[in-house]
Amino acid sequence: MLKVEDIHVYYGAIYAIKGISLEVSQGEIVTLIGANGAGKTTILNTICGLIKAKSGQIRFEGKEITGVATQELVKRGLTQVPEGRRIFANMPIYENLELGAFLNKNKKEVAAEIEKVYDRFPRLKERKNQLAGSLSGGEQQMLAMGRALMSKPRLLLLDEPSMGLSPILVKDIFSIIKELNQQGTTILLVEQNAKMALSIAHRGYVVETGRIVLAGDAENLLNSSEVKKAYLGG
């Protein structure tokens, strides 16, 4: 479904991504794990067109998408829940969700999608008229995910959904991710919480300073000594 081939990305003079290739097949949860600053977010942002790669190729559902504008990719079924949620804090919850369906001009469909999000996250429904900025961290994460779902993505990129959340909430969020996947959304998940990520993913890649150093089935990675030593605390 998604095929990234040998992309190189620079931030000004900084060489951030040094030739990364990865693949996500339909129906999978694939995770990118690695330490802070390894380049995981940069990879996601390059895939969804927020950053341009210097070289390399990205294909989505067989079509080349390198250099295609972000909003066009959303139209084609690829979107991202960004790191730090990036919700529209000064707007009410329902407006955040409406904006998630910006490209859908059919008001009835949008209203129906909003109801679906409310069913998935009842907390959001209770607070639909509240400003998004007044939500707790976990609720904001739910809103960010609900907002992304409004565009009915076939491939959803998730950047650090567990960031800053309590262990119980992390568990909730991860079970929702799993549920989304079972309902047909393919997922590329970036996480620092390697254990949680590998526990729900089918496959994983380990990223270190702009390169992929290890790849394989989630289970194998979870049990590999390198991953254990580096990311799972022995």
Added chain:
Amino acid sequence: MEEFIQQLINGISLGSIYALIALGYTMVYGIVKLINFAHGDIYMVGAYLGFFAIAILGWPFLPSLLMAMAVCAVLGVVIEKLAYKPLRNAPRIAALITAIGVSLFLEYSMMLLVKPEVRSFPQVLSDVQYNLFGSLVISSRQVIILVVTIALMLLLQYIVHKTMIGKAMRAVSHDKQAAQLMGISVDNTISFTFAIGSSLAAAAGVLVGIYYNAINPLMGIMPGLKAFVAAVLGGIGIIPGAMAGGFLLGIVEAMVSGYGKSLYRDPVAFIILIIILIVKPAGLFGKNVREKV
């Protein structure tokens, strides 16, 4: 007391002009973080377009107003595309200097085009003086200025809060990347913002032409700066702030001139700017934004 209310009436009609121009400043700043110093000149171009329609084509008031607004909307979009868009990722000072360049370009191109002399606006609207409670006077033109301004402000509030493009404007102004991830085109949204801001300035230009009867190619400089003061006073980037700042500044100026100190009118406006920057730089409506992790 009567004198006070009289000046209040004058101040509100002057202030509504400032408010219309300030809205464009504040919307553009909110979305691209640029003080568009050419904005006052769009107002001037709007006044000339109104003059052209009324004096030369002989159009009535309303079609002339709408034509000036439409043409200036296009002008604003073209200026953004040609002058500011290439500098969107450049340091902000580069865009600011460009804005001053665009301002001078508009002023002196207009001089070339329409000659530098002052032109008197034709009397398109009859000027009737209404007496209120005996000695208070309000002119029909003041009433029209106020009605048009308030109608435009209501329309703007509707667009910004109720339509999807308005919501997109707020989203882009809050977080451009997140907005893109919703499928919003940042370029189109910025164009739309320039179009709306410029058309409001054009409306102000036509109204001023009718109110003061005189227009010239440099007429945009001072009201442009005053509207900038109004936008900062209300809190730059905040739409209700620009409206309040405009009315407040107009009232203060009317009071200063009404009580015989008209020479101090301009200094007072800029003293307000200095004070607000020292005391409450976020403006009257501004607040510190808290972020949650």
